[in-house]
Amino acid sequence: xxxxxxxxxxxxPGKMDALMDIRVDNGVxxxxxxxxxxxPLDSAVIVYDAAGCIATPGLIDMHVHFRxxxxxxxxxxxxxxxxxxxxxxxxxxxxxxxxxxxDNAQVTRFILSRAAEACGVRVYPxxxxxxxxxxxxxxEFAELKAAGAIAVTDDGxxxxxxxxxxxxxxxxxxxxxxxxxxxxxxxxxxGGCMNExxxxxxxxxxxxxxxxxxxxxxxxxxxxELTGARLHIAHVSTFESVRAIREAKRNGxxxxxxxxxxxxxxxxxxxGAYNTHAKMNPPLRTQKDVNAVCEGLADGTIDVxxxxxxxxxxxEKAVEFDHAANGVIGLETSLALGLRLVASGVLSMTGLVExxxxxxxxxxxxxxxxxxxxxxxITVFSPERAWTVDARQFRSMSxxxxxxxxxxxxxxxxxxxxxxxxxxxxx
Amino acid sequence: MQAFxxxxxxxxxxxxxxxxxxxxxxxxxxxxxxxxxxxxxPTLRGKTVIxxxxxxxxxxxxxxxxxxxxxxxxxISLSGSTxxxxxxxxxxxxxxxxxxxxxxxxxxxxxxxxxxxxxxxSLKASIVNAGDxxxxxxxxSLLDMLTVREHRGKLKGxxxxxIGDITHSxxxxxxxxxxxxMGAHVTVCAPPTLIPKGMxxxxxxxxxxxxxxxxxxxxxxxMLRIQKERQSGFFxxxxxxxxxxxxxNREMMAYAKSDVLIMHPGPINRGLEISPEVADGPHxxxxxxxxxxxxxxxxILYLVTGGA
Numbered sequence: 001x002x003x004x005x006x007x008x009x010x011x012x013p014g015k016m017d018a019l020m021d022i023r024v025d026n027g028v029x030x031x032x033x034x035x036x037x038x039x040p041l042d043s044a045v046i047v048y049d050a051a052g053c054i055a056t057p058g059l060i061d062m063h064v065h066f067r068x069x070x071x072x073x074x075x076x077x078x079x080x081x082x083x084x085x086x087x088x089x090x091x092x093x094x095x096x097x098x099x100x101x102x103d104n105a106q107v108t109r110f111i112l113s114r115a116a117e118a119c120g121v122r123v124y125p126x127x128x129x130x131x132x133x134x135x136x137x138x139x140e141f142a143e144l145k146a147a148g149a150i151a152v153t154d155d156g157x158x159x160x161x162x163x164x165x166x167x168x169x170x171x172x173x174x175x176x177x178x179x180x181x182x183x184x185x186x187x188x189x190x191g192g193c194m195n196e197x198x199x200x201x202x203x204x205x206x207x208x209x210x211x212x213x214x215x216x217x218x219x220x221x222x223x224x225e226l227t228g229a230r231l232h233i234a235h236v237s238t239f240e241s242v243r244a245i246r247e248a249k250r251n252g253x254x255x256x257x258x259x260x261x262x263x264x265x266x267x268x269x270x271x272g273a274y275n276t277h278a279k280m281n282p283p284l285r286t287q288k289d290v291n292a293v294c295e296g297l298a299d300g301t302i303d304v305x306x307x308x309x310x311x312x313x314x315x316e317k318a319v320e321f322d323h324a325a326n327g328v329i330g331l332e333t334s335l336a337l338g339l340r341l342v343a344s345g346v347l348s349m350t351g352l353v354e355x356x357x358x359x360x361x362x363x364x365x366x367x368x369x370x371x372x373x374x375x376x377x378i379t380v381f382s383p384e385r386a387w388t389v390d391a392r393q394f395r396s397m398s399x400x401x402x403x404x405x406x407x408x409x410x411x412x413x414x415x416x417x418x419x420x421x422x423x424x425x426x427x
Numbered sequence: 428m429q430a431f432x433x434x435x436x437x438x439x440x441x442x443x444x445x446x447x448x449x450x451x452x453x454x455x456x457x458x459x460x461x462x463x464x465x466x467x468x469p470t471l472r473g474k475t476v477i478x479x480x481x482x483x484x485x486x487x488x489x490x491x492x493x494x495x496x497x498x499x500x501x502x503i504s505l506s507g508s509t510x511x512x513x514x515x516x517x518x519x520x521x522x523x524x525x526x527x528x529x530x531x532x533x534x535x536x537x538x539x540x541x542x543x544x545x546x547x548x549s550l551k552a553s554i555v556n557a558g559d560x561x562x563x564x565x566x567x568s569l570l571d572m573l574t575v576r577e578h579r580g581k582l583k584g585x586x587x588x589x590i591g592d593i594t595h596s597x598x599x600x601x602x603x604x605x606x607x608x609m610g611a612h613v614t615v616c617a618p619p620t621l622i623p624k625g626m627x628x629x630x631x632x633x634x635x636x637x638x639x640x641x642x643x644x645x646x647x648x649x650m651l652r653i654q655k656e657r658q659s660g661f662f663x664x665x666x667x668x669x670x671x672x673x674x675x676n677r678e679m680m681a682y683a684k685s686d687v688l689i690m691h692p693g694p695i696n697r698g699l700e701i702s703p704e705v706a707d708g709p710h711x712x713x714x715x716x717x718x719x720x721x722x723x724x725x726x727i728l729y730l731v732t733g734g735a
Binding site for chain 1: 524629
């Protein structure tokens, strides 16, 4: 089957930024030509008129929690993939804190088999650094990799032992696996439930200081320097972490970093009157931190925008703030929130595509390009289309977003994975 | 007299100066009822007050209970361990079940900051916060203000020093808001480990770590209970050292004004944050606070059910 995407502004960072028609044939990109050159060959061609839209390599979200296996009432791999497709994502990396934990090949294979039955969004499971995320013994990295794990992390249950983190990094270099680190000193965080500072003090909530994140960022950077292991730092939220990562990159340490849309969009004030949809870990910080995260995105210190999509049901969220689970969903709002950075001049449109596709692909060793002959992973979005966030309409099973009722500009219109349309709002 | 229109009393921040004054004035009038031979008026006859105490409390619950009974309301006590909480029911589910029993007022004590907001948002009954986590304890703050006002005739311009574990204290937070709104000048004093970040800027209070400074100019010294568990969180090295630096004893009283008032929300750790001779001494108005508590809670129950 052939598909023709006509008249979009095609942005393939470093290669192309022009109005083009794209022809997809048999799952791969068959041709890219200026408008009008490619003529529909036969009646079996599906034509999408993408005038006014932007076509980019398929977006990649390298940090999501799909709750299968174990907590399918929050999200399944199928609903998560559907939400990803609706948000313009062609690929996602799923974190290992499922139940059972993805610390062995069986769970990795199970996730991949469920993904194969879903809408078609590519799912790259991330394995656990330690067995059961307990920080006591290493998972079998080689077996995980052979089964399809793309990286390892103890996301949410950060590796406390510096020795274990050192060994994990050293060992990972031999296997060729990326280590993703959720940086948090649990003792300094000391059971806090929002950012430490004025708002927490006013609300009578125990606070998590910036240093709880940054101290571990500094430790892991030092361990990366020692071991030469590639380190990817998850969900950066603080001014001091951005500074530390910038310095590390300047020194040639092989570190990369991501942040999430809520960290460049919201401050701790979003907690308001104990809004549990503004509770996540790390917590929302101050305007100074938001500004630093934006600067980090702008100057390349932060490579990636990832959502940390963390579905929870009202059972976990409609409760006392300190008892509420951490996390917000983000797949269906990420692109529009990223486009706010373009509107405010933090990123160029190409820069945004890099943060949401090229850079995660480079870090993960995946392909992100719109060249003839590559599998057709394509996202088409309207940068101008205004819409009101209505969490009840989400394809995700969960509703825990701090952006409900926000009016956003920019929306995915077509998501294609390997030539298969997995989301279509154009026809 | 103006009407009181608030359905709930959740914190001091949401009360205006006029509303606070109205509660204090009403409480003053209520005091007389407790002096009668028959300590009961029919004002809240037929009203149901549920005292929902998810966290243990003797003083505050008894105070609300007596207040309700002196106004002829039917009061029912429910504690965390006797409620369905232990069976895993959520706060909201329990509250909805209570609401189905048609109470007029739910007085809530809860260990989580913000818990009363969850009830206030979804229930028709009036919610009175009887202390939520580290956040607020408005009836305590109002009774403290009433007690001081009775002794000094005013609040405006007075210097109030709150000394002790500020970080974990809802009493301190509510009093910082309440007394400041009424025109008093509040100082908080503790070791730096027991003052939360951004205290001065978020509450507009003066912060000091020197006990003498806090004592010297104060018209009112309010001592807070220090919980022995804080030692294990590295907040201070020992009770001995805490007491030496931040205990109110006869030697420290030498720096105080001659007419200073000494308060404590209780329960007291005698010999730790306050020495017995000060707690029982001529400056102490600690038991007056307890008496004011009944009057203030009568006023609160009366006003939220549409009195005045």
